[in-house]
Amino acid sequence: PPGRALYEQMLTRTHDTNVVVHEVKCLAACDRGCTAVVAMPGKWGWLLGHLGPEKADDLMIYLAAYAASHSGSVMPSRRPASLSDMVLGRFPAALLTEHSS
Template structure:
């Protein structure tokens, strides 16, 4: 690339991009006495990969190096085009896999990313850390 050339960026068609479930792979569970190897977040991600391989899901699964939510154990973030984003903490990699999949599916199926409190899996209802407005409109 010469000095005057602008870098070419791949265009992403946001209308066809699936919402994402981002899982922090560097998290340690909040109830852990010490860090594990692999980390609890990586175990959560690996279990979700196995689960997603068996199902046709309406969301993409992505690892995240750090969601900077370390005091709240295993953390995940949901985001999508035109949707409110959410960060959830204290996700148990042993017991919340199916509930997390259910929540991400409901999120993906929603128009604006908002899943009513009563429609969220009971294990995750009180785990919301943040709700983030969409970049491309509310």
């Protein structure tokens, strides 16, 4: 499936980086193609869609811009054109660090 192919493409591109790739079965966005989550503590997290293995290089460019951003926001003008429709939603950084009792 395309999601598995994207995962494999990302694994080959992140081998010598500090990007961590996890495979998940479902992000509940079936009508949005392959999906991914990008998140770092202290930054906005993003649900991305309309992805595929052919966009792996552009996704790596986006990840570098995301990592360099103070807040995790990457302006559309700083994203590769192939990723113009990828943002499906965002979530606050606090969700990555809060623990329930």
